[in-house]
Amino acid sequence: MRQDIVFLTGAGISSESGIPTFRGKDGLWNDERKVYLASSEALYNDTSEFLAFMNDMRQRVFDAAPNAAHAFIADLEKQHQVTVITQNIDDLHERAGSTNVIHLHGELARVCSSDNRHDARYIREMPMNVPIRLGDDAGDGSQLRSHVTLFGEYVSGMQDAAEIVKDADIFVVIGTSLTVHPAAELIRYAHPDVPKFIINPNEVDIASLGYKYILSTATEGVKTLQEELNHINR
Structure with missing residues (x-):
């Protein structure tokens, strides 16, 4: 599907x-x-x-060069509609092959x-x-x-990003401590009934929002995420 x-x-x-x-x-x-x-x-x-x-x-x-986590996300475009909302100012998602990337903090x-x-x-x-x-x-x-976006400047595009998260069938958070605002607020826009995952080596207390935690680095965590996606699509 x-x-x-x-x-x-x-x-x-x-x-x-x-x-x-x-x-x-x-x-x-x-x-x-x-x-x-x-x-x-x-x-x-x-x-x-x-x-x-x-x-x-x-x-x-x-x-730098894209790693296995960037490549995994890009490869999903073969089977799914994929949008990447990133706090990162690098272009590694694009170099890995992702075609729909929103940079909240610029490039x-x-x-x-x-x-x-x-x-x-x-x-x-x-x-x-x-x-x-x-x-x-x-x-x-x-x-x-x-x-x-420098310190002292505002983050643009948050409303558009929030709407994209609202419409997601599956929402995945990778490699963020969720301490950078306003980007961290996006986790609250995902629909309560859709599968939601967070991949991070350090646990963040968001269990009340219905997220499934994958306690791992990005490159290792996407392997577990693939298993979860396979299960969802059976």
């Missing part, structure tokens, strides 16, 4: 590809300077250092205007191994920047 399967993914799915997580014991956001450099304040007040930080992240993503593979990051006229693809230089013009006279 062809079903509408929706995934919500976080940093845990990409950490197995060598991309550092942002929160947790070894997360980037434990370093106050890095938190600052990922902010709109740094973009405008310490632009050169901000760009160096973003260019380093872009290079890390460029050097390092794109650049935009510093004056208005939502102005579609100045949003474009840019190879992640090509650094953004101080003084690079976005096209409107402003500094070119990564098309990602």
Whole structure:
């Protein structure tokens, strides 16, 4: 049976590809300077250092490769309608073959205007191994920047994402601690009667919402998820 399967993914799915997580014991956001450099304040007040930080992240993503969990999700498109809602700013889902990916926090593979990051006229693809230089013009006279949501900026697209989760036949959460808001609120929009799963090596208390826990890393957890999906489709 062809079903509408929706995934919500976080940093845990990409950490197995060598991309550092942002929160947790070894997360980037434990370093106050890095938190600052990922902010709109740094973009405008310490632009050169901000760009160096973003260019380093872009290079890390460029050097990474999709892992088995990304490939598993992409492969499901052969049999199901699959939507990926991701908190990640890498492009590993797309490189694995997923064709319907919503980036809640933007994408390092794109650049935009510093004056208005939502102005579609100045949003474009840019190879992640090509650094953004101080003084690079976005096209409107402003500094070119990564098309990602910085600290101090709002997350767009949440309403559309919530509607997608509401309509899911199966909803799966992978690799997120559910501490990043407003994205974490999406778990509450899944219909009470549909199968719901969460894959994470550290347990999060959401049993009351009807989620089945797969206590595992992303690449190992999708093997168990495949068994669960096989059972559902019998």
